[in-house]
Amino acid sequence: MNVPMKVTVNGKLHALDVEPRMLLVEMVREQLDLTGTHVGCDTTYCGACTVLLNGAAVKSCTMFAVQADGAEITTVEGLEKDGQLHPIQKAFGDAYGLQCGYCTPGLMLSTLQLLSENKQPDEKDMRKAIAxxxxxxxxxxxxxxxxxxxxxxxxxx
Ligand code: FES
Ligand code: FES
Structure with missing residues (x-):
């Protein structure tokens, strides 16, 4: 039996009916079509599925969608505003911080959480943030x- 839930994703409120066993990453990718959130391992290891949940970086393969009922989620698609890349997206491009790009959405969201809390991180802070x-x-x-x-x-x- 499906469960009703409401969640705000990238500033937009969605009312959904989800299976209780549906993972948050499945909801984001399959119900909302936000496929920038990737699945690399499905075992809480790789971080490719990282999204922000109420501002905190979480691995969306490790949560049920219903656990995000009432929450605010940010995915990589929420970074760009009015056709302008977010400063983090621009920096990853300008500094060649990616190759295949599979991990990049997760890395950028972990970076966003770090920089929201610490505007002048040192290398140790940065390494910890993307651990x-x-x-x-x-x-x-x-x-x-x-x-x-x-x-x-x-x-x-
Ligand atoms: S898909 Fe690898 S941690 Fe979620
Ligand atoms: S897995 Fe990180 S750029 Fe390819």
Whole structure:
């Protein structure tokens, strides 16, 4: 039996009926068509499914959709505003913080949580913030450069 729920995703309120066993990542991708949130492992390891839940980075493969009833979710699609890239998106592009891009939505959302709480993170803060995000391509150095650039971009914004 489906369960009714309401959730605000990227500023838009949705009233949904979901199976109790549906994962949050399935709701985001399959019910709302927001496929920028990726599934890399399904076992809480890779962080490709990271979204913000009331501002906190969570792995959406590890929560049931109904647990987000009444919450505010931000996915990667919520970063761009009025056709303008978010400073974090711009920084990841400018600093070559990605290669295949599979992990990138999750890394950018973990970066957003960090920079919302700490406008001048040091390298240790940045490494800790992305400890739950795995990238198989970049070796992380450019990700860290992108995060640093994002912090500068957001200070100027
Ligand atoms: S798909 Fe969620 S942590 Fe890998
Ligand atoms: S850029 Fe390919 S997995 Fe990170």
């Amino acid at each position: 739950g995000n795995t990238c198989r391509c970049t070796g992380y150095q450019n990700v860290l450069k992108a995060m640093q650039l994002a912090a500068q971009n957001m200070k100027g914004a």
